[in-house]
Amino acid sequence: MTTPSPGWTDELARARLHVVTGKGGTGKTTAGAALALALAHGGRRVLLIEVEGRQGIAQLFGLPPLPYSEEHVTNVPGGGELRALAVDAEAALLEYLSMFYSLGFAGRTLRRMGAIEFATTLAPGLRDVLLTGKVKECVTRTDARGRHAYDAVVLDAPPTGRVVKFLDVTKAMADLAKVGPIREQSDGVVRLLHSGDTAVHLVALLEELPVRETLEAVEDLDSAELRPGAVLVNRVRPVRLPVAVADGAATGRVETDELMAGLRAAGLTPSPAVVEGLVDETVEHAIRVRSERQAMDQLAGADLPVLELPDRADGIGPGALHELAELLIEQGVR
Numbered sequence: 001m002t003t004p005s006p007g008w009t010d011e012l013a014r015a016r017l018h019v020v021t022g023k024g025g026t027g028k029t030t031a032g033a034a035l036a037l038a039l040a041h042g043g044r045r046v047l048l049i050e051v052e053g054r055q056g057i058a059q060l061f062g063l064p065p066l067p068y069s070e071e072h073v074t075n076v077p078g079g080g081e082l083r084a085l086a087v088d089a090e091a092a093l094l095e096y097l098s099m100f101y102s103l104g105f106a107g108r109t110l111r112r113m114g115a116i117e118f119a120t121t122l123a124p125g126l127r128d129v130l131l132t133g134k135v136k137e138c139v140t141r142t143d144a145r146g147r148h149a150y151d152a153v154v155l156d157a158p159p160t161g162r163v164v165k166f167l168d169v170t171k172a173m174a175d176l177a178k179v180g181p182i183r184e185q186s187d188g189v190v191r192l193l194h195s196g197d198t199a200v201h202l203v204a205l206l207e208e209l210p211v212r213e214t215l216e217a218v219e220d221l222d223s224a225e226l227r228p229g230a231v232l233v234n235r236v237r238p239v240r241l242p243v244a245v246a247d248g249a250a251t252g253r254v255e256t257d258e259l260m261a262g263l264r265a266a267g268l269t270p271s272p273a274v275v276e277g278l279v280d281e282t283v284e285h286a287i288r289v290r291s292e293r294q295a296m297d298q299l300a301g302a303d304l305p306v307l308e309l310p311d312r313a314d315g316i317g318p319g320a321l322h323e324l325a326e327l328l329i330e331q332g333v334r
Contacts, residue, residue, distance in 0.1 A: 008332035022203030199229030249286035
């Protein structure tokens with residue numbers, strides 16, 4: 001089995017924007033929330049942002065739908081705080097008009113006329129420009145003394161299939177504004193996303209399609225000169241057999257006599273039908289273990305830090321998120 005790269009690196013510890021993506025269904029929102037909580041430990045202030053309009057953060061933490069404002073979510077051990085923001089493209093555009101062109105009143109008029117929805121529909125890339133622009137503003141915002149408002153920002157980004165296009169949309173649409181404050185803001189977004197301040201983490205499952213899409217996403221990020229961060233392997237299930245036993249059982253070799261002897265030593269006298277069922281379950285478990293080990297080998301080949309999050313059969317809630325955060329800290333997240 002390939003040895004994964006070391007855990008959280010010094011370079012990742014210095015990043016201020018942590019983008020979390022993954023194939024749909026891999027649990028990227030859960031992984032992103034756990035990462036945000038881990039980063040907030042030790043007295044840090046962290047903002048968790050979502051941009052897909054699903055209100056996934058609110059659902060995870062058992063909160064009402066998030067407004068377009070940075071809301072307190074929870075306190076974190078060591079004096080830290082997690083806040084959350086659901087970015088809305090229309091509200092972001094109104095904010096842009098107000099910030100850069102002092103058009104707050106005009107912007108509200110445009111909204112009533114439906115002009116904003118029309119504009120974002122006519123130019124779909126404009127929506128992503130607004131979303132990434134708001135993310136950049138949160139990352140770079142400082143107070144009167146020049147201190148950053150947040151020690152780190154975690155972005156629950158679109159799935160791997162479109163994350164590169166989403167992150168690089170401002171660069172692709174640069175010609176829309178050649179001069180002025182909008183152009184300066186756009187250049188700032190591009191600089192942030194292509195700098196060492198940003199890391200793009202990929203959430204994967206130990207299954208063929210998520211692994212393949214994760215590896216393809218790493219290549220796409222490299223090609224776009226966006227920095228891959230860590231692979232967060234989600235829903236990792238326990239291995240209940242030694243490697244040698246699992247390898248044999250995966251080919252159907254299970255010593256029934258040894259199994260019977262072990263059961264009798266434990267004071268059990270199962271029927272032949274029960275023993276046959278146990279053998280079938282052992283073989284099925286061993287096949288799954290072998291497949292997941294091969295998937296982990298493939299992920300390790302990407303030469304990125306690999307962190308694991310266990311499967312939670314009891315579901316995910318605020319308590320479980322804090323426990324997942326603790327596990328990430330044990331693997332080096334800081």
